[in-house]
Amino acid sequence: MTEALNVKNVTIGEGKPCICIPLTAATKEALIEEAGRCQQEGAEVVEWRADMFAEVEDHLVVEQVLKDLTAVLKGIPLIFTFRSHQEGGEKELSKADYVSLNQFVIETGLVDLVDVELYQGEETVHHLLSAAHQRNTYIIISNHDFQKTPPQAEIVQRLKQADELGGDVLKIAVMPKEIDDVLVLLSATNEMQKITTKPMITMSMGPLGVITRLSGQVFGSALTFGAGEKASAPGQIPVGEMRQVLDVLDKSTGA
Numbered sequence: 195m196t197e198a199l200n201v202k203n204v205t206i207g208e209g210k211p212c213i214c215i216p217l218t219a220a221t222k223e224a225l226i227e228e229a230g231r232c233q234q235e236g237a238e239v240v241e242w243r244a245d246m247f248a249e250v251e252d253h254l255v256v257e258q259v260l261k262d263l264t265a266v267l268k269g270i271p272l273i274f275t276f277r278s279h280q281e282g283g284e285k286e287l288s289k290a291d292y293v294s295l296n297q298f299v300i301e302t303g304l305v306d307l308v309d310v311e312l313y314q315g316e317e318t319v320h321h322l323l324s325a326a327h328q329r330n331t332y333i334i335i336s337n338h339d340f341q342k343t344p345p346q347a348e349i350v351q352r353l354k355q356a357d358e359l360g361g362d363v364l365k366i367a368v369m370p371k372e373i374d375d376v377l378v379l380l381s382a383t384n385e386m387q388k389i390t391t392k393p394m395i396t397m398s399m400g401p402l403g404v405i406t407r408l409s410g411q412v413f414g415s416a417l418t419f420g421a422g423e424k425a426s427a428p429g430q431i432p433v434g435e436m437r438q439v440l441d442v443l444d445k446s447t448g449a
């Protein structure tokens with residue numbers, strides 16, 4: 195049984211998966227416009243993919259953007275994500291800069307959840323978890339494999355590790371080469387949902403994996419990323435289409 199997280203007026207981990215739109219713009223002006231459209235598109239959660247932002251290394255600019263975003267988002271929960279190059283992101287920071295950026299963002303108190311990569315290492319994860327929990331901010335511990343789908347036991351192991359480290363939300367995204375890989379991801383999610391009480395976010399990327407972005411209510415994924423302006427990963431579909439399928443599944447399965 196999942197213990198749902200209440201973030202502002204949104205519940206993550208109960209019933210229908212929440213729809214999250216990633217903000218992918220490179221400039222402040224374009225980001226604010228993009229965030230304004232998320233309101234109209236009906237995003238329940240918004241993720242700022244800060245590795246796609248040109249001035250991400252300037253903390254004061256980041257703080258100003260966060261202030262503007264929270265004003266435009268009017269209460270929609272915000273996830274801050276710096277996705278590093280080795281996990282499919284657009285930029286790379288040294289470990290020290292990764293920690294200092296995320297810590298700075300946590301300390302602004304302007305974000306609701308921060309994505310921390312499992313493979314940044316235990317010390318980094320513990321450090322950011324403790325900073326976040328002092329400020330009522332949740333941590334998503336994430337892992338990405340853009341090349342392949344690891345075996346089911348390995349996926350479960352990584353999610354368990356994220357759970358044991360104390361993550362509030364456990365996330366994994368993997369790439370399928372064939373349909374069997376999609377089943378591996380779904381099966382791992384289903385196995386893990388019997389073990390953990392934490393909300394999970396899992397997906398198989400690319401066209402083959404689209405089903406996993408729609409079926410979270412059945413297999414145990416609490417949030418799904420829909421394309422807003424631009425997809426932030428392969429396989430994301432437009433939010434309007436996503437919502438229709440999630441509604442049908444919710445009505446017919448009542449899961």
Ligand SMILES: O=C1C[C@@](O)(C(=O)O)C[C@@H](O)[C@@H]1O
Pocket residue numbers: 216241243275277309336365367397399419426427428430
């Ligand atoms: O980790 C994820 C999941 C994701 O990679 C996806 O496949 O939808 C998209 C990213 O923006 C997000 O940070």
